[in-house]
Amino acid sequence: MNPYPYGPQPGFSPYAPPAPPYPQQAAGAFYRDVGASAPLAPLGSGARMVHVVASAIGTLGFFGAVGCITAAIIVDPDRPDETLMVAGGIGIAVAVLLAYVQIFAGLFWLYRAWQWLPMEQRYTKHWKSMITPGQAAWMMLIPYFHYYWMFVVNCGLCDALDRMRVQYPTRTILQAPKQLAIGACIAQLVIPVPVGAIMWSLFMRRVERMTAEMSGA
Numbered sequence: 001m002n003p004y005p006y007g008p009q010p011g012f013s014p015y016a017p018p019a020p021p022y023p024q025q026a027a028g029a030f031y032r033d034v035g036a037s038a039p040l041a042p043l044g045s046g047a048r049m050v051h052v053v054a055s056a057i058g059t060l061g062f063f064g065a066v067g068c069i070t071a072a073i074i075v076d077p078d079r080p081d082e083t084l085m086v087a088g089g090i091g092i093a094v095a096v097l098l099a100y101v102q103i104f105a106g107l108f109w110l111y112r113a114w115q116w117l118p119m120e121q122r123y124t125k126h127w128k129s130m131i132t133p134g135q136a137a138w139m140m141l142i143p144y145f146h147y148y149w150m151f152v153v154n155c156g157l158c159d160a161l162d163r164m165r166v167q168y169p170t171r172t173i174l175q176a177p178k179q180l181a182i183g184a185c186i187a188q189l190v191i192p193v194p195v196g197a198i199m200w201s202l203f204m205r206r207v208e209r210m211t212a213e214m215s216g217a
Contacts, residue, residue, distance in 0.1 A: 040168060042212040043116050047109035048204040051102055055197035058098030062193065065091025102197065109204055110153060111137040116211060117160050124156025131156065147189065154181040154203070161210055168214035177206040 065088040072084035114122060115133040123130050136153045140146045158176035165176075184199035 040116075040211070040215040042215045043113060043208050045205075045208055047105050047112060048201065048208065051105040051109065051197075051204070052201050054098045054102040054105060055194070055201070058095045058102060059194045059197065061091045061098065062095035065089070065095060106200060107137045107140055110140070110157075113157055113207060114153070117157070118164075121160040121164060124152060124159055126152045126156060150188065151182070151185050154185065157181070157207065161207070161214075164214065170210060170213040173206070173210045173213055176210060177203055180206060 067088075068084045068091060069080075069088035072080035072082075072088065075081055075084075111133045114131065114136040122132065131153065139149050140153070142149070155178055158178035158181055161176040162178075180199065180203045184196060184203050187196040187199050190196075
């Protein structure tokens with residue numbers, strides 16, 4: 001029986017090697033080499049600067065308000081000076097407002113820091129699952145739980161940066177500021193103003209410098 005009742009097909013040779021079942025793609029056309037280091041951009045400092053300015057002005061406003069109220073009471077305990085009392089009240093209101101600005105600037109910085117990490121590095125041994133940037137930030141708003149969570153996410157961030165140094169070596173910073181993160185967390189529990197605010201600013205700055213060196217900036 002003739003296997004080709006309509007004649008041999010054009011370009012067909014019975015002795016040619018079998019063709020691949022699917023068209024071959026050029027190497028690297030759709031997939032990136034997993035061993036290659038993707039370029040990183042340095043972590044921005046805008047949120048940290050807002051945090052620093054808000055904490056500095058808020059701290060000065062708070063102590064200034066306390067000073068005004070104390071002076072008003074000392075001058076005349078029976079009838080405190082109204083001007084000083086009003087100034088003290090305004091100072092406290094400004095300090096409270098700036099405290100919220102400081103908090104949300106810090107949360108936004110934390111969100112950006114975890115967003116900066118590659119997907120495969122968003123984990124820590126102190127938590128049971130991967131941590132998303134949003135989870136790292138908004139879980140800080142849970143009352144009482146945030147005292148534990150701030151240790152988890154800030155120390156976990158440092159652990160991730162140390163792991164990344166294998167692939168993205170740093171020039172001058174030999175280790176992520178984990179001890180500074182622990183100190184800032186403890187200060188936040190004991191003396192949040194002004195010691196805690198100062199230590200958080202230093203921690204943020206160290207992390208930003210480390211990301212800048214990893215990016216080659």
